[in-house]
Amino acid sequence: MLIPIEILKKYVDINVDLDEFVKNFSLKSAEVDSFDDFVSVKGLKVGKIIDVKNHPNSDHLHITTVDLKDEILEIVCGAPNVLVNKKVIVAKVGVNLPDRENPGKTITMKKALIRGVESNGMNCALEELGIDHKFQGYDGIYYLNDDVEIGIDPLEYLHLNDKVLEIELTPNRNDLLSIIGVAYDTKAMLDSKIHLEFEKANEIKEEADIKVSTTTINCMRYYSKVIKDVKISESPAWLKGALMKMNIRPINNVVDITNYCLMVTGQPLHAFDYDEIKTKNIVVKMAEDGYKFTTLDHQERILTKDDIVITDGEKPLCLGGVMGGLNSEVEPTTKNIFLEAALFNPKNIKNTSKRLNLSSESSMRFEKGINPEMTKYALDLASKMLQDIAGGKVLSKGYYFDNLDTKDNVVKVKMSSIxxxxxxxxxxxxxEKIFDSLSFKSTFKDGEFTVYVPKRRGDIETYQDLIEEIVRIDGYDKLDAVLPKSENVGKLSPYQKFVRNIRHLLSYNMNEVITYSLTSFEKATYFDNEEHSLVKIMNPLVDDRVYMRHSSLPSLLETIRYNLNRKTNNVFLYEIGRRYEMEKEDKILSGALTGIISSTLWKGEKEEVDFFYLKGLIENLFDKLYIKNYKIIKPSTPLKGLHPHVSASIALGKDEVVGFIGKLHPEAMKYFDVPETYVFELNLDKLFNYAHPIKTVKGISKYPSIVRDLALVVSEDLSSQELIDEIKKVGKRMLTDVKVFDLYKGQNLGEGKKQLALSLTFQDMTKTLETTEIDALIDAILKHLDNLGIKIRM
Amino acid sequence: MELEELKRKINEDFKTLKLNLQTLSELRAQYLGKKGPIQELLLDMKNLPNEEKRTLGEKVNALKALATELFEEKKKELEKEEQLKKLESEKVDVTLPGKEINQGSIHILSKVIEEIEDLFIGMGYEVKDGPEVEEDKFNFQLLNIPKDHPARAMQDTFYVDAVRLLRTQTSAVQAHTMLEDEEKRDVRIICPGKAYRRDDDDATHSHEFTQMEGLVVNKTVSMSELKGTLLSMAKALFGEDREIRLRPSYFPFTEPSIEVDVSCFKCHGKGCALCKGTGWIEILGAGMVNNNVLKMCGYDPNIYQGFAFGVGIERIAMLKYGIEDIRTLYSNDLRQNKQFK
Known part of the structure; x- marks a missing residue:
């Protein structure tokens, strides 16, 4: 909403300086988007072209001689419409004009030689002053009315030397969609006076022969006036100026007056050519399905039974509240006007406007609700202006029907609630004073206010709404800032701590990322081994963001590519995000690692990420999270997207799979365009169930431990884990640790064989172990292994 | 041999021979060993009378003690020299680079969330979360935004089906928390999380973003307490000397509703590019919980009142750290991410 200060001041006293007013407005009323001069140019003059000569060295330039009253200037002019005796806006040398190529910057007019002829300024188009070209309506220099005095400031004459307040409205404050609405709030916040009274038109006692009726309840009120003998012409400068400042293009005096009254009162008006209403019988009704009607913009519209139409009893003349019809348009030849001020059901207007994709200042206001106090007011104001400006004769009898309840809303509020x-x-x-300033009548009894809220403030329905009025007008700065007392102990839940802990542990040498959840189907399911009920968006914005992801890994791999492109070659990412299905959302930790994790290059040392780095990382993480007895094993079926022989499932409890680790499959490397990369994924919701922080310290044995090494030749297919599990079966309690310290594969071992060197640690909590005891255990282990076909290598 | 003579001889050997620990030990054997001069004196002793035996014995012991002491001293000296040499040989250039371990980092949005969480936990709040694929009921209806409400136009929504959508605000968690508490206890929660709007991505808009909703419901909580709470947050995030101001606004789930500005931490209120010359920067929206919301969630508005606020985490992060494009928070260029430890 644009509010020219000059217009606002007609309706309310602004008793503080303007900057103070604007600050108040933003703190007490609505958000201020801008507050600027409508035209920022200073030092312009009205000039009269007293001579026009052709430029000797150009076929399109002219040399104009311009009288500025105090001086006469020669100005070279390139405009196609240059005419002698016309009055123009002159920017003399030294005037700063807006730079249209660099918004916010200015260009200073300089004396210039244009093809050998000296030019001392510029005859301006409105566009050159920073005003939208649409307001001028024609190309070339802008011509002022002939009656303007030369030498004066043209902006003052055009009423464009004004400041405009632009405010952003929240959906509840439709009352601010008019100058008078803004005037009410201004009055309240400044505790000043509002001026709504004006002298009405001198109505002539002649009765027009026209009837007004309705057949629909969707038109609640319809007032009209007939104004005869209007002379359609250009509007006076002040009116054109007022409209331009509110971003409305001046057209002719009748249209301009209806638009102006709309902006001032918020009540849309429609002017019909009275003589085109042949039947003299206005009937408001619902249209019929499939009815064709041509609106003012020359578009043929197909109507439905939900559209409100103003008809002459036979055919539609106007799409009520939305747009007039071409058949009753006010034209330059129009003599008599039938002026309408009506109220329509907002729902119908909204539907019609939406269906026909036809939105206007009027329809927008009808949709949001209009101050019913303004119906007659707007009609009277427009009639008066049609009399004063267009020379019309206002007939005394208005034709109307009115089915609207205009009683104030009664809302009560207790002092104790406030x-x-x-x-x-x-x-x-x-x-009480605050209610007064808002022009709300109120009474106070037994600690409770009864407030009569005028219809213009349809947003006020409850005592909470009244409290908002009180606090905003009184000022939010009056409120103290105190902290609520708390009897709660604030805390993170154990699960929230668990998740935070993971974030911080991994952040030691990996980089947390956050990526988008919306992705394509292909990426959402790239690592899925089976089908899931994915979440699909009905109204996506772009093709590659249609599904909620089922794994974060694709995003992580894309992030690796993004960083490789920026020459960051070693990338170790993790993300704590969600995996989405129609029926559930799981919290997932994912990681993707590629490159050198640590190095001391001058020593020739570097550690590249590989499967066992990643496995160690996960094992350390589990250890820090008090997760024990996990199994990292060959998956029962190959994991999609991973190297079939360098990948593992992670299982806990009764073989519950909680995640996986592995090397990316070459095809996935190709698809995501990444080098050798290792990935992992863990379901944190499941993992959390296995995190059991220690409750008591485990005793440390006082007796020495004994270490024995074994070199075993086994089948290449036997996993080290299986071997260790077999050894542990026999070693039992006394065998406290088994470590693999060497792996050897060689021809001398025979086809399909490998040698694993293990170091076994024995210890007892209650005594020093005897060599004979250990020997016996080792014998038992070897015997067990021998039964399984595993030989010790001597 | 006399004591003085022995001392002179040993010292002379120490001087003339270039000794190391090995040769010193050999020399020691020469003097103190079985064939050494001191031992030889003892051999002579057999033939002497008892009286002289004792005198000689004392002398030999004295000589032995003297030699032992001299050799021990020399040994210590040599050991020290030797250690210095060894240390010298182990010399490194301490300015050579240390082991380069990839510099890990926490995402800036996590940083900001944790900072705000910690602040509010300190004020007695609990942290709650809810589903991102949410029901219309929780995201809109229970927050006083029925179908066709104009506020729906303020938030373009991704719909999954007629009932489900991607939550447009973490306020949805409010409704869950209040509605699902059978005992209708006092509420004091913050709800950080992802939310979604059907916006084209640009420097200031992201179709996915992070929001933190706060809600307090009890019998007495007031707007002054909301102001105090928000002031504490503004100070914690942007500096102790910050001020806030409240401006009227509109949200369907609060009444009164406010926008909250913080005094510009860059120019301290004088006006700069960051605050667009106003001295103030908008940071969040808030208000007193609308009675309709309390009622629909099962709290009697005649007994309970509440306040709520919603903070855009990206906006806070961008303001606080001078990040100009919201998309950089999701593209994860590690040269930016690694700046946050």
Whole structure:
């Protein structure tokens, strides 16, 4: 909403300086988007072209001689419409004009030689002053009316030397969609005076022969006036200026007056050519399905039974509240006007406007609701202006019907509620004064206000709404800032701590990322081994963001590619995100690692990420999270997207799979365009169930431990884990640790064989172990292994 | 041999011979060993009378003690020299680079969330989360945004089906928390999490973003307490000397509703590019919980009142750390990510 200060001041006293007013407005009323001069150019003059000569060295330039009253200047002019005796806006040398190529910057007019002829300024188009070209309506220099005095400031004459306040409205404050609405709020916040009264038109006692009726309840009110003998012409400068400042293109005096009254009152008006209403019988009704109607913009519209139409009893003349018809348009030849001010059901207007994709200043206001106090007011104001500006004769009899309830809304609010909600003790007198300033009538009895809220403030329905009015007009700065008392102990839940802990542990040498959840189907399911009920968006914005992801790995791999492109070659990412299905969302930890994790290059040392680095990392993480007895084993079926022989499932408890680790499959490397990369994924919701922080310290044996090494030749297919499990079966309690310290494969071992060197640690909590005991255990182990076909290598 | 003579001889050997620990030990054997001069004196002793035996014995012991002491001293000296040499040989250039371990980092949005969480946990809040694929009921209806409400136009929504959508605000968690508490206890929660809007991505808009909702419901909580809470947050995030101001606004789930500005931490209120010359920067929206919301969630508005606020985590992070494009928070260029430890 654009509010020219000059227009606002007609309706309300602004008793503080403008900057103070604007600051108040933003703190008490609505968000201020901007507050600027409509035209920022200073030092312009009105000039009269007293001579036009052709430029000797050009076929399109002219040399104009311009009289500025105090001086006469020669100005070279390139405009196609240059004419002698016309009055123009002159920017003399030294004037700063807006630079249209660099918004916010200016260009200073300089004396210039244009093809050998000196030019001392510029005859301006409105566009050159920073005004939208649409307002001028024609190309070339802008011509002022002939009656303007030369030498004066043209902006003053055009009423464009004004400041405009642009405000952004929230959906509840439709009352601010008019100058008068803004005037009410201004009055309240400045505690000043509002001026709504004006002298009405001198109505002539002649009765027009026209009837008005309705057949639908969707038109609640319809007032009209007939104005005869209007002379359609250009509007006076002040009116054109007012409209331009509110971003409306001046057209002719009748249209401009209806638009102006709309902006001032918020009540849309429609002017029909009275003589085109042949039947003299206005009937408001619902259209019929499939009816064709041509609107003012020359578009043929197909109507439905939900559209409100104004008809002459036979055919539609106007799409009620949305747009007039071509058949009753006010044209330059129009003499008599039938002026309408009506109220329509917002729902119908909204539907019609939406269906026909036809939105206007009028329809937008009808949709949001209009101040019913303004129906007659707007009609009277427009009639008066049609009389004064267009020379019309206003007929005394208005034709109308009115089925609207205009009683004030009664809302009650207790003093105790005000004080309790705001946390501040108010004096009832203070509250009464605030209601007064808002022009709300109120009474106070037994600690409770009864407030009569005018219809223009349809947003006020409850006592909470009234409290908002009180606190905003009184000022939010009056509220103290105190902290609520707390009897709660704030805390993170154990699970929230668990997740945070993971984030911080991994952040030691890996980089946390956050990526988008919306992705394509192909990426959402790239690592899925089976089908899931994915979440699909009905109304996606772009093709590659249609599904909620089922794994974060694709995003992590894309992030690796993104960083490789930026010459970051070693990338170790993790993300704590979600995996989405129609029926559930799981919290997932994912990681993707590629490159050198640590190095001391001058020593020739570097550690590249590989499967066992990643496995160690996960094992350390589990250890830090108090997760024991996990199994990292060959998956029962190959994991999609991973190297079939360098990947593993991670299982806990009764073989519950909680995640996987592995090397990326070459095809996945190709698909995501990444080098050798290792990935992992863990379901944190499941993992958390296995995290059992220690409750008591485990005793440390006082007796020495004994270590024995074994070199065993086994089948290449036997995993070290299986071997160790077999050894542990025999070693039992005394065998406290088994470590693999060497792996050897060689021809001398025979086809399909490998040698694993193990180091076994024995210890007892209660005594020093005897060599004979250990020997016996080792014998038992070897015998067990021998039964399984595993030989010791001597 | 006399004591003085022995001492002179040993010292002379120490001087003339270039000794190391090995040769010193050999020399020691020469003097103190079985064939050494001191031992030889003892051999002579057999033939002497008892009286002289004792005198000589004392002398030999004295000589032995002297030689032992001299050799021990020399040994210590040599050991020290030897250690210095060894240390010298182990010399390194301490300015050579240390082991380069990939510098890990926490995402800036996590940093900001944890910072705010910690602040509110300190004020007695609990942290709650809810589903991102949410029901219309929790995201809109229970928050006083029925179908066709104009506020729905304020938030373009991704729909999954007629009932489900991607939550447009973490306020949805409010409704869950209140509705699902059978005992209708006092509420004091913050709800950080991802939310979604059907916006084209640009420097200031992201179709996915992070929001933190706060909600307090009890019998007395007031707007002054909301102001105090938000002031504490503004100070914690942007500096102790910050001020806030409240401006009227509109949200369907709060009444009164406010926008909250923080005094510009860059220019301290004088006006700069960051605050667009106003001295103030908008940081969040808040208000007193609308009675309709309390009622629909089963809290009697005649007894309970509440306040709520919603902070855009990206906006806070961008303001606080001078990040100009919201998309960089999701593209994860590690040269940016690694700046946050």
């Amino acid at each position: 004080n309790s909600v705001l946390g501040r003790i108010y004096d009832p007198k203070q509250i």
